[in-house]
Amino acid sequence: MSMRLKVTLVITALVVCAMTLTLRSLAQTPASAPPASAAPPRPAPEQAPAPTPDFSKATWDLPANADKTKNPVEPTEESVAKGKELFMGKKGNCVFCHGETGAGNAENLPKLRRKPADLSDKERMTSISDGEIFWKVTRGIPGIMPGREKQLTEEERWQVVNYVRTLAKDKPAM
Numbered sequence: 001m002s003m004r005l006k007v008t009l010v011i012t013a014l015v016v017c018a019m020t021l022t023l024r025s026l027a028q029t030p031a032s033a034p035p036a037s038a039a040p041p042r043p044a045p046e047q048a049p050a051p052t053p054d055f056s057k058a059t060w061d062l063p064a065n066a067d068k069t070k071n072p073v074e075p076t077e078e079s080v081a082k083g084k085e086l087f088m089g090k091k092g093n094c095v096f097c098h099g100e101t102g103a104g105n106a107e108n109l110p111k112l113r114r115k116p117a118d119l120s121d122k123e124r125m126t127s128i129s130d131g132e133i134f135w136k137v138t139r140g141i142p143g144i145m146p147g148r149e150k151q152l153t154e155e156e157r158w159q160v161v162n163y164v165r166t167l168a169k170d171k172p173a174m
């Protein structure tokens with residue numbers, strides 16, 4: 001083999017090696033890859049969006065003995081009237097789900113994740129204490145019924161309890 005041919009072969013081999021390395025490194029860092037200093041990349045589109053939480057099994061989380069909590073607010077006409085104002089008004093907005101009679105707001109029912117309890121059901125309502133209603137209104141159920149601990153003072157929540165008590169009605173005789 002002539003010297004010239006040897007040199008040509010070596011150069012060709014080197015060129016092939018260099019091209020292979022270049023192609024491999026290009027394959028590993030696609031041209032679109034952001035520089036290392038750039039902000040973290042957005043999540044890949046195929047990554048599923050955060051799923052909507054499933055509230056179907058959410059329930060009350062009440063303190064132990066919640067039902068034993070005594071109602072410190074007398075159900076006077078004044079307190080019941082205040083409670084009604086809160087129940088119907090924007091601050092309490094119970095009416096949105098429970099409706100004016102407590103039996104449910106038919107208009108909003110399709111928007112709700114769960115059918116509201118019937119606050120006009122006398123049998124049911126006489127079986128639960130003021131304390132239990134108070135704590136249910138205070139805490140609510142995540143995603144189902146908003147707790148009103150922040151919107152209503154303790155006294156206001158008891159006023160609402162006193163108003164809720166007036167909604168229980170005997171079922172009309174069938």
Ligand code: HEC
Pocket residue numbers: 087092093094095096097098112114115116117118119124128133136137141144145146148160164
């Ligand atoms: C977003 C709709 C919604 C709003 C607003 C709402 N509730 Fe409810 N409420 C519900 C649902 C749904 C339930 C039934 C929950 C369950 O037990 O599964 C319920 C249950 C209750 C119960 C329990 C009754 C029982 O049988 O144990 C009381 C008491 C009650 N609500 C009072 C209120 C009061 C008072 C307000 C306003 C301060 C209010 N709710 C606001 C949806 C709502």
